[in-house]
Amino acid sequence: MDQNRQIEKWLIKTLGKEDGARLAASQKRIFSKLDITGRTTAQRKTLAKTILPRIALYKALLSDSALHDRAYDITREYMLGVVGRQKHSGTAMMEIVPGFYRIYSKVFLNIMRTTDLQASTQKEGKNFYDITITDCLWHNACVQAGCPELCRTFCEVDDITYGGLKKLGFSRTQTLGMGGTCCDFHFYRKARIGKDEQ
Secondary structure, eight states, X not given: OOHHHHHHHHHHHHHOHHHHHHHHHHHHHHHHHOOOTTOOHHHHHHIIIIIHHHHHHHHHHHTOTTTGGGHHHHHHHHIIIIIIHHHHHHHHHXXXXXXXXXXXXXXXXXXXXXXXXXXXXEEEETTEEEEEEEEEHHHHXXXXXXXXXXXXXXXXXXXXXXXXXXXXXXXXXXXXXXXXXXXXXXXXXXXXXXXTOO
């Protein structure tokens, strides 16, 4: 579903029809004015489809006198309860594929080595792989939009996405969005559960 449409439906469900519709209209106006010039094709696509709709939601809430003080908490509720839950569900579903860890780690590392959405270094071993991100489109977009604090919620979505998986473990000590000097992702293969995991 289109991210702006999903946000509208969630706002109406969460805040009621009148307030939800008002906030959704404001969110769409703000989204339409956010600048994506000077970006690569991949960066523009990611900004338009995922990052900027959520920044626009936060800014719409901040600009609303009745909800200003709850803007961060409401946006965080959406990010973790909707975005994080959807991403976790999708990743958990992929775990049923035989050889999930091997396939997922190979694809993930290949993406990180070729993407222009982040600048990173990678390290891999037999049962782990590390990604150290030093420049991040999500973090940069929040900073440029004047809401660096919002990036923390994007980081927290990762914790929901990878939390409680059966075959893939995840940890980190810092992120750019939480004031760190980098995002130090550590992924590892959990103890084998059955013969199918390779």
